[in-house]
Amino acid sequence: MTTLIEYLHRTIAVSDRLQQEIDRITRQRTVEKGQYLLRAGERCDVLRFVEQGLLRGYYIEQEKEITNWLAIDGEFATSFYSFITREASTESIEAIETTVLSEIKYADLQALYRDFPETERIGRILTENYYIKLEGRLLASHFKTAKERYEQLMDAHPILLQRAPLGYIASYLGISQETLSRIRAQY
Amino acid sequence: MTTLIEYLHRTIAVSDRLQQEIDRITRQRTVEKGQYLLRAGERCDVLRFVEQGLLRGYYIEQEKEITNWLAIDGEFATSFYSFITREASTESIEAIETTVLSEIKYADLQALYRDFPETERIGRILTENYYIKLEGRLLASHFKTAKERYEQLMDAHPILLQRAPLGYIASYLGISQETLSRIRAQY
DNA sequence: GATAGTTTTTGACATAGGTCAAAAACGGGG
DNA sequence: CCCCGTTTTTGACCTATGTCAAAAACTATC
Numbered sequence: 001m002t003t004l005i006e007y008l009h010r011t012i013a014v015s016d017r018l019q020q021e022i023d024r025i026t027r028q029r030t031v032e033k034g035q036y037l038l039r040a041g042e043r044c045d046v047l048r049f050v051e052q053g054l055l056r057g058y059y060i061e062q063e064k065e066i067t068n069w070l071a072i073d074g075e076f077a078t079s080f081y082s083f084i085t086r087e088a089s090t091e092s093i094e095a096i097e098t099t100v101l102s103e104i105k106y107a108d109l110q111a112l113y114r115d116f117p118e119t120e121r122i123g124r125i126l127t128e129n130y131y132i133k134l135e136g137r138l139l140a141s142h143f144k145t146a147k148e149r150y151e152q153l154m155d156a157h158p159i160l161l162q163r164a165p166l167g168y169i170a171s172y173l174g175i176s177q178e179t180l181s182r183i184r185a186q187y
Numbered sequence: 188m189t190t191l192i193e194y195l196h197r198t199i200a201v202s203d204r205l206q207q208e209i210d211r212i213t214r215q216r217t218v219e220k221g222q223y224l225l226r227a228g229e230r231c232d233v234l235r236f237v238e239q240g241l242l243r244g245y246y247i248e249q250e251k252e253i254t255n256w257l258a259i260d261g262e263f264a265t266s267f268y269s270f271i272t273r274e275a276s277t278e279s280i281e282a283i284e285t286t287v288l289s290e291i292k293y294a295d296l297q298a299l300y301r302d303f304p305e306t307e308r309i310g311r312i313l314t315e316n317y318y319i320k321l322e323g324r325l326l327a328s329h330f331k332t333a334k335e336r337y338e339q340l341m342d343a344h345p346i347l348l349q350r351a352p353l354g355y356i357a358s359y360l361g362i363s364q365e366t367l368s369r370i371r372a373q374y
Numbered sequence: 375g376a377t378a379g380t381t382t383t384t385g386a387c388a389t390a391g392g393t394c395a396a397a398a399a400c401g402g403g404g
Numbered sequence: 405c406c407c408c409g410t411t412t413t414t415g416a417c418c419t420a421t422g423t424c425a426a427a428a429a430c431t432a433t434c
Contacts, residue, residue, distance in 0.1 A: 061330055066326070066329070066330060068326070080315075080318060080319070080322070081319055081322060084315045084318075084319060085319070113308070117304035117305065117307060118304065118307075120304065120305075120307030120308050120310075120311050121300070121307050123307075123311040123315075124307055124310040124311035124314060127311060127314040127315050127318055128267075128271045128314050130318060131267060131271075131314055131317060131318045131321065132267070132268055132271060132272070134318065134321045134322060134325060135255075135267070135268065135321060137325055138321060138324055138325045138328060139253070139255070141325060141328045141329055141361070142253070142328055142361030143248055143253060143361070145420075145421095146420075146421070165380095165381065165382090166381070166382065167381070167382085174328070174329030174330070175421075175422090176421070176422055176423080177381090177382080177383095178382090178383080178384085178421090178422080178423080178424095179420085179421055179422075181382060181383055181384085182383080182384085182421095184382095184383095185383075185384090332390075332391090333390080333391070352410095352411065352412090353411070353412065354411075354412085362391075362392090363391070363392055363393080364411090364412080364413095365391090365392080365393080365394095365412090365413080365414085366390085366391055366392075367412095368412060368413055368414085369391095369413080369414085371412095371413095372413075372414090
């Protein structure tokens with residue numbers, strides 16, 4: 001279990017006043033396994049942070065579900081595209097496990113950026129970190145074999161492999177479920 | 188030709204004082220075709236903005252050059268990973284054309300963030316935009332065919348196709364040069 | 375602990391796109 | 405306008421991974 005506020009303290013200096021404001025605009029809640037936090041077509045109006053549990057973001061392409069990301073304890077879980085651009089999301093977000101999360105509304109976050117400019121820094125650093133991760137995924141996708149990508153994930157997030165169904169992981173890695181199953185059989 | 192300062196004005200409100208400070212820390216320079224701006228192993232200590240020209244970032248994997256990005260007029264061209272993490276870059280940056288660019292040193296940028304908190308916003312928005320672009324590339328890489336990816340690039344950056352050598356574009360799209368050549372032959 | 379639903383595995387087969395090698399086309403300096 | 409180096413194209417062949425389908429292994433519910 002990692003709370004949002006712990007995460008923030010690790011990223012920037014949080015003054016008492018800021019702390020209070022964050023507490024005020026943050027809402028904690030629990031969603032049951034199988035519940036949806038966002039449906040494709042809706043606009044994503046909250047920044048979500050997974051304190052404990054597991055969510056997945058996916059969208060439908062050619063009648064197939066494509067898992068775009070998996071967010072586990074201590075990670076943000078928002079349809080970034082929709083949240084940033086303010087357009088309708090093509091992604092849906094579903095709870096794979098019963099999940100405890102903290103949420104901040106878009107408008108509240110913008111006001112926070114305005115009233116506490118130091119929080120722009122959080123937004124920036126956070127996005128920078130996510131950018132770097134994504135870059136790694138892209139390079140892997142282009143130039144690593146399915147097996148190498150699986151091994152990379154095994155190193156980085158071994159827990160994920162135990163908690164998320166195989167099909168979602170395969171889709172996340174950009175390989176078919178059958179291929180992933182065969183890779184796994186080699187061990 | 189798009190100058191950095193034009194770009195910034197489009198992104199945030201730039202006060203006179205800020206404008207002056209940016210002018211002070213920004214250095215414009217020209218690099219000839221074939222020159223290097225960064226070599227793998229060095230740390231990337233400047234934020235670069237291409238005002239006019241074309242740069243590419245690439246790295247070597249299994250004796251092969253992999254083009255990671257191409258930056259044309261009006262785009263930033265920095266080894267983000269190295270610039271953000273302060274580690275040595277695995278990327279090299281080379282000028283494909285004679286290029287005019289503006290540079291800001293890392294330390295100057297950090298001071299700018301500190302003294303003009305509103306510039307954190309630029310950093311954040313800029314990274315957000317780059318994040319979204321990258322996300323699109325990743326999805327395309329996983330679930331689109333080579334041809335579809337090429338067509339996507341043709342729509343988004345037709346100019347690039349005329350200015351960058353085929354091999355770099357192929358590598359950027361994550362396909363072999365031969366395959367790209369064959370795709371192109373179909374038109 | 376039998377039933378039904380879901381998830382994973384296995385098998386057979388198809389194909390997009392990779393690799394290697396050679397030929398052709400292009401481009402710029404003399 | 406010719407030559408040399410580079411870039412692109414073409415051809416032949418190979419392989420990783422996808423697809424479809426069925427069997428097997430789980431999981432949860434009554």
